[in-house]
Amino acid sequence: MKALLPWLDAPLLDALQRSHSHALLVQGPAGVGQLELAMLLARSWLCESPAAVHQRQPGCGDCASCRLFAAGTHPDFQLLLPEALDAACREALGLPAEETAEPKAGKAKPSREIKVDAVRQLLGFAQATSARGRAKVVVIFPAEALNAVAANALLKTLEEPSGVLRFALATHDPAGLLPTIRSRCQSLSLPLPPTDAAEAWLAGEGVEPALLKAAGGRPQLAREWHEAGLRAQAWSSLPKRVARGEAAALADWAPPRAIDALQRVCHDLLRRCHGQPGQYFDTAALPACSRVQPLLAWEQQLRRAARHAEHPLNAGLLIESLVTAGQAALAQAHS
Numbered sequence: 001m002k003a004l005l006p007w008l009d010a011p012l013l014d015a016l017q018r019s020h021s022h023a024l025l026v027q028g029p030a031g032v033g034q035l036e037l038a039m040l041l042a043r044s045w046l047c048e049s050p051a052a053v054h055q056r057q058p059g060c061g062d063c064a065s066c067r068l069f070a071a072g073t074h075p076d077f078q079l080l081l082p083e084a085l086d087a088a089c090r091e092a093l094g095l096p097a098e099e100t101a102e103p104k105a106g107k108a109k110p111s112r113e114i115k116v117d118a119v120r121q122l123l124g125f126a127q128a129t130s131a132r133g134r135a136k137v138v139v140i141f142p143a144e145a146l147n148a149v150a151a152n153a154l155l156k157t158l159e160e161p162s163g164v165l166r167f168a169l170a171t172h173d174p175a176g177l178l179p180t181i182r183s184r185c186q187s188l189s190l191p192l193p194p195t196d197a198a199e200a201w202l203a204g205e206g207v208e209p210a211l212l213k214a215a216g217g218r219p220q221l222a223r224e225w226h227e228a229g230l231r232a233q234a235w236s237s238l239p240k241r242v243a244r245g246e247a248a249a250l251a252d253w254a255p256p257r258a259i260d261a262l263q264r265v266c267h268d269l270l271r272r273c274h275g276q277p278g279q280y281f282d283t284a285a286l287p288a289c290s291r292v293q294p295l296l297a298w299e300q301q302l303r304r305a306a307r308h309a310e311h312p313l314n315a316g317l318l319i320e321s322l323v324t325a326g327q328a329a330l331a332q333a334h335s
């Protein structure tokens, strides 16, 4: 497994020491490392070092089990991901790609759901004997991707796993899970990391720490935006460019991300109207505004657009009209 996220050390130790449940549900906002924490739990539960076995310490990273885990070949471990996320997640974790059959011509897009077939395969693993005898662990991410049939197929195993089987589910949308799944897991909240730890990690990743604020304190999201080409300078100039009606400010962005950015602008402008500091932008980056009403109307419009953002008929026109609406709202909010 790849480099750790330093802010996970404390929650990991805490979970290992305090939780006796065979099924943990790691939850929290996206982009703070739920999957990584679930993987660290799995590695620790499987680790064969005396400290891990007897004192519930984190996986040592060095024993035979930890090395198999890092290589992605541990016989007592299963990672369940939706097809659409499989390659990206494995790469992010530093695991080798799954060997999959050549994609068939005309095959549908990879699914964003975890389907019942995958769960059935998992049940086979659940019933088999542990190969190394320490434990068997299943990580499921994101747990809300389990569709209803798949979730139901999992229920019984989740409730009374055979012997040494343990689960770590990770989600950033616990409300999207079946209540019957939630109730069978002990929940483990992963909050936003401390700012200094997150900024230090971003700096080490070659990402401007200023992007942490843009991403609402979620370091992995900040890194994702950085990789997509966002720079702090461009971000901080965005509100004033919207005030000038410059849709070009968002020209390089896919519609969902552009709309998300405009929603953050709108959110912070509303805060500014109420005399509060910006959440995603420095207050100095926000144009002056005092009237809430026009901004609320713009907010509505952005929310409607966000619902259809995956399939806009004409992305360029959509973004342009949203920026123009923002410009108009700001003109009214300022007067």
Ligand SMILES: [Zn+2]
Binding pocket: 047, 048, 049, 052, 059, 060, 061, 062, 063, 064, 065, 066
């Ligand atoms: Zn170990």
